[in-house]
Amino acid sequence: MNSGELRVEQLLYGYAKPLFEPLSFHARKGDVWAVLGRNGLGKSTLLDTLTGTLKPLGGRVENKGGIGIVAQHSHLPFPYSVSDVVLMGRAQHVKLFSQPRREDTQRVTQALEQLNIAHLASNTFSSLSGGQQQLVMIARALVTASQTLLLDEPCSALDLANQQVVLQLISDLAHRQQRGIIFTTHDPVHALQVATHTLLLLPEGKWLAGPTDSIATEENLAQAYGLSLRKIGVENYATPFIAPLFTIER
């Protein structure tokens, strides 16, 4: 197994009983996996199981190179500055009670610049908006050594432009740095834009996993969301949009 790989075999996960039929998929380095599915179906619980926070009820999760996670919401108990929060991502590199090296602080500055939040470096993390906090936690993930990164709804609090910044970073992390990425989202367009592979969680414990083109089809998405929808192409633009065929009654 290569660094940055994550293999899930016959995994049963959940709380009192499994949420899904045995789940198997293989995220290789350089892959971007999107996890799609309705509210409360088990996306966050899956990520918690992959990191080992939650014990599997059966089956196996194998990983090489370490797993880092960007949670949906982060509460920090002390008034840390934004740059300190990102520096925590270098914990494996900075020895306890020693000063960070120049390389560590450079990486932190670079990550803040990549996310267009360098101007917030000395602000207190808890004083930021939800979306700004989300960007800081993604910056922290950028500077970690973990070769597999899990991101729980990384775009949920972001405006349209910042969603694209984060999706571009996800793509860069996979393709340029050859990390393995798994992210959850409620927007199937995000999967179509950046995910090489998709895990689609369906009702009644069913699931589908494989290359995004073959999984995120109109038919499968309609089944997942219980809604008719169409993929609509835009000229000179690679990614189709998803339009729900739903009319609001007035």
Ligand SMILES: Nc1ncnc2c1ncn2[C@@H]1O[C@H](COP(=O)(O)OP(=O)(O)OP(=O)(O)O)[C@@H](O)[C@H]1O
């Ligand atoms: N600590 C817990 N103990 C028992 N059941 C839980 C616990 N946390 C979550 N659940 C249940 O597990 C199921 C999956 O929850 P999870 O948070 O993984 O869903 P999700 O797909 O991430 O949802 P959303 O899209 O709304 O964020 C839900 O039915 C939820 O009520």
